[in-house]
Amino acid sequence: AESPRTEWPMDKKLKPLANTPPSTAEILRENNNSSNMHNFEGPEKVFEVWFVPEKRSEATKMGLRAVKRSKWEYMLSLVKCQIISVVGNESLDAYLLSESSMFVYPRQLVLKTCGTTTLLNAVPEVLKIAKSVGLAVEDVFYNRQNFFFPDKQLHPHRSFSDEVKALDTYFKYGAAYIVGKLNGNHWNFYNAEKKHSVPEVNIEEDVTFEMLMTGLDAKSMRPFYYDPKLSSKQASKASGIDGFFPGAEIDDHVFEPYGYSMNGLVKDGYFTIHVTPQNSCSFASFETNIILQDYTELAIRVLQCFKPSQFILTLMGNRTSMQKLNRVSGTRYSKPGLDVRKLLNQDFHIEDDILLKFEHYDLIFLQLMKNHPENHPKRNNIFGADETSPQRGNIDPNSEASTQLLGSKSTVPGDNRDDRKEGSKKKGQ
Amino acid sequence: AESPRTEWPMDKKLKPLANTPPSTAEILRENNNSSNMHNFEGPEKVFEVWFVPEKRSEATKMGLRAVKRSKWEYMLSLVKCQIISVVGNESLDAYLLSESSMFVYPRQLVLKTCGTTTLLNAVPEVLKIAKSVGLAVEDVFYNRQNFFFPDKQLHPHRSFSDEVKALDTYFKYGAAYIVGKLNGNHWNFYNAEKKHSVPEVNIEEDVTFEMLMTGLDAKSMRPFYYDPKLSSKQASKASGIDGFFPGAEIDDHVFEPYGYSMNGLVKDGYFTIHVTPQNSCSFASFETNIILQDYTELAIRVLQCFKPSQFILTLMGNRTSMQKLNRVSGTRYSKPGLDVRKLLNQDFHIEDDILLKFEHYDLIFLQLMKNHPENHPKRNNIFGADETSPQRGNIDPNSEASTQLLGSKSTVPGDNRDDRKEGSKKKGQ
Known part of the structure; x- marks a missing residue:
């Protein structure tokens, strides 16, 4: 009953790789020669909706889980993706998609x-x-990181403004935020609908950690990288996932x-990982x-698996959750459920440290960057154009690409932060 | 030696009012008939620079205060504004301008x-x-609220992207943020230059409250409103300023x-107020x-003077200041130097509650809105176009005006929040 496994979407012009796994040396060589043909937009669009029974109607206990697969398949065809496989337990169904994942609870959908x-x-x-x-x-969330290749997106995903405009045609009381640097990696966030007058008592814990x-x-x-001799289970094992x-x-x-x-189920919770490995x-x-009571150790494991030069971390929780999260007190780096010092000890420094308090949720946003990217494998400028090239002046100032380019020097992982030390001055000198 | 007092800039087509002060009834009648001809962009652009002596040179103790007035006048001519008057004391000079203010310290400029x-x-x-x-x-800040009439602005002020692009041509390590709702009133903020490696010890307190x-x-x-029989001093007294x-x-x-x-000097500090009164x-x-150790009482006095239906409050302070500010502990509404409950008691609710932590500064951002705008004098939709009109779909999605319009319903002061109570639902119902 499963759909055929769909290939990772790629540019048709891409020369198929040999059906044998590449060696590490081959991966590195390929990456050094990488061109636009290998480009793929890894950053996901995330749409999450919480539902309540309609007035004068009684929703079944199964709620969304009673929906037939063919209905989901039709909905997903509008998104332009397919179901690869499904696993479920007594709390939820987890769909692995040709492009990422879908989670279905009786009254909650995450796409x-x-x-x-x-x-x-x-x-x-x-x-x-x-x-x-x-x-x-009842409550709607939409979020995504800035795109690497916004010009490749289809309407309404060409800009966050367009996305907000689309969302506002469906939902009331929409609030849109750009969290983090406009001229660096940032996170677009939209929330809508929940009424201010809803009393929040004895609400269950709800945390999303990303x-x-x-x-x-x-x-x-x-x-x-695909290896016909190895199962995906072996990939999950080799990576430590x-x-x-x-x-x-x-x-x-x-x-x-x-x-x-991958999708993983742990009782009534899920975790999900998606990797675009090409350099x-x-x-x-x-x-x-x-x-969890504390997300620090989990974050460190994830970092040790992927060794990023830069990452965004978000922790969003409702009032109940935030009160229950562990807190290392008395330091500037104390956050509910996060000991930021331990993350910095992984050779990172803080680029952005932002807290948004909403009526029902708090959102912690952190962006960390490697202290010494020169010790880290170099990668190409993901933006396609050299920011110092004459092209810079020709970019539409309103486009998402241009906000990535504008002053993005300090956010490009290849940037040597040490050059900042030159000519440093002390206030009052 | 003073420049002639410049008239408040206005559209040439505006019929001059009689040279007698209007009665309150006349003001209200005029406001009810207000058209675009009365429009003026009140929200200020704010540019603040901190300086240090150049390498191998010794700046005088007077620093910027030694600069001749004619030099400032030339600089201000590029901004398209003039000096109305100047007052000073042993710490700073405060310039009243035809469009707002300039403050000159030996090593700090606020324009x-x-x-x-x-x-x-x-x-x-x-x-x-x-x-x-x-x-x-040493350190550069630029900020402003979203404009009411962005299309009237001149380059590079037509969009925040353009402004950031301009700033990044002059300064290194620029970081740009849009703080608050993209589809509501928000605050554009830019910071640049200060090196990460500067040690911050025994730095003096520095707070900006806005x-x-x-x-x-x-x-x-x-x-x-101008009254030839009354001095500006009487206006400051009548308003309570x-x-x-x-x-x-x-x-x-x-x-x-x-x-x-107005500019006011208190020892080495200033306060400044600018009012666009037309409805x-x-x-x-x-x-x-x-x-101050606490800004709550000051904020309440300001609110009682202007009775806004909505306001943005920012409190930005360096590490030293933040530690010295008063803090009401143990409540969700506790902020350094602010007892937010007391502001809410003025019949406001929170629209935005955001904290940005930078390496040297913390920035508290609050946006509050009247609970019952229907009890508050109505005003026209400042955006010129009815958001529900067919025009809505025709707006350039990338323009600043459109982000104000997008889903701005809940941020328009005339909006009746009580209609949110209809059909409210409790989670888990």
């Missing part, structure tokens, strides 16, 4: 799609599906010629809603 | 200009002036036919660098 998928085109169909099982929207990593260590990417949550039910997939996706646009995302 | 001034065009001249007295840039207010109470605007810091040296000015500006685009800004 996460990468590449040039048109996620927001499926919103009306999602609402129709929910209505068919007696559910109405890490979006760029400039991945090429040598660590070997398990994410199968050890993140021992005992988890894991559904993993290595794409041809490269690329990796020209390397990206890995880690996301989980599994409740 | 704040409203309307369609071209502030960033003066950056090279500011750097040249600083160099002439042996000073080099309130940007919209939807002002029309009845409270009477003192800010002269009581904000008793004993301050105040330089105030009421513009014809309306508009008010179609009412706006007042309050800014001070005077060190």
